[in-house]
Amino acid sequence: MALSTGFTRMFGVRHPIVLAPMGGTAGGALAAAVSNGGGLGLLGAGDGDPGWLDREVAVVTARTDEPWGIGFLTWAVDRSAVERALDYRPRAVMLSFGDPGLYVEVVRRAGVAVILQVTNLEEARRAVDLGADVIVAQGTEAGGHGARRGRSTLPFVPVVVDLAGSVPVLAAGGIADGRGVAAALVLGAAGALIGTRFQAAAESLADPAIVDAIVGGQAEDTERSSLLDVVRGSRWPAAYTARTLAHPHLDRWRGRESEAATDPRARADYDDDLARGVIPPQPVWAGEAVDLIRDRPSAATLVTTLAAEAEAALTRAVSG
Incomplete structure (x- = not known):
């Protein structure tokens, strides 16, 4: 059976699989490889650093003629960065974490598809009101940042699908194999946005130590917290926590978040361990x-x- 969905038809791709635009990981080589494989590769442009964009867009355009896109952190990017990115003629721009209202019309006027990631129903309603071309429903199982008060993927996705109506929805969070993709389709999604699995792909920009940790990781060792943002001086808004594997600075400050936020030793100790190579770069x-x-x-x-x-899982489910 061919996994043709509203999403695959919209972008002319073979498979309903999308690379999450992970900062520090989803560079041009990874995005191009995903697109060449029949999915949609998204560059993880973060705050829109122009030097990074110039370099990685050159890579993706040199390696694929298939559709590709760019993802931004809405809270960190500004209009000029989005406009600069549109000059590269991506097929889609994805906006995550924050109110995308300032940028949607800019993207739409350029004739580029708008993908909005949502982590709760308020954000989902906002995405529908803004006229998103695609909505990503992210559950709390996802790696990296997500809503402090979110919902798990299984119950969240179908609610967003119902709310979105004819707008294709991608499921995100806790999907790392074809069974997860199949489950997303059964929930009514038009595809899956996948992050952690692609961090361990050959073309990933992730540091080798991080890839080793993922390949050897266990789910029970993951934890959602804002502590690592606090101790490394990150500007991430308080509304979002992050799921990570175990980390010594989580152990050091767990239960003392307020103290870590005001104690200068927290940042100094983190920076010292980073310089000595005791902890990974991210x-x-x-x-x-x-x-x-x-x-x-x-x-x-x-x-x-x-x-x-995914096709095999769906066939088994139908045939019993």
Whole structure:
């Protein structure tokens, strides 16, 4: 069976699989490989650093003629960065974490599809009102940042699907194999946005120590917290926590978040451990499906594998 959905038809891609635009990981090589595999690769542009964009867009455009896009952190980016990105002619721009109202019309006027990620029903309603072309419903199982008071993927996705009507919805959070993609489709989603699984792809920009941690990780070792943002001096808004693998600075300050926020030793100790190589260069953003990740294939192979597994899972479900 072909996994044709409203999303695949909208973008002319073969598989309903999308690379999450992970900062520090989803560069041009990874995005191109996902697109070449039949999915939609999204660059993780974060705050829209122009030097990073110039470099990584050059990579993605050199390596694929398939559709690709760019993702931004809405709270961190400004209008000029979005406008600059549109000059590269991506097929889609994805906006996550914050009110995207300032940017939606800018993207739409450029003839580029608007993908809005939501973490609760208030954000989902806002995305519908803004006229999103695609909505990503992110559950709390996801690695990296998400809503402090969110909902898990299984109950959240169908509610957003019902709310979105004809707008395609992508499920995100806790999806790392084809069974997860199949589950997303059964919930009514038009595809899946996948992050942690692609961190361990061959083309990932993630530091080797981070990839090793993911390949050897266990879901019970993941934790949602704002502590690592606090101790490393990150500007992430308080409304969002992050799911990571175990970390010594989580152990050091757990239950003392207010103290860590005001104690200068917290940042100094973190920076010292970073300089000495005691901790990885970034927290290990990892979702609850990390147990399913045990190899490091090319992203193109991974996309086709996920699609084949999803088709097989759906066939088994129908045939009993």
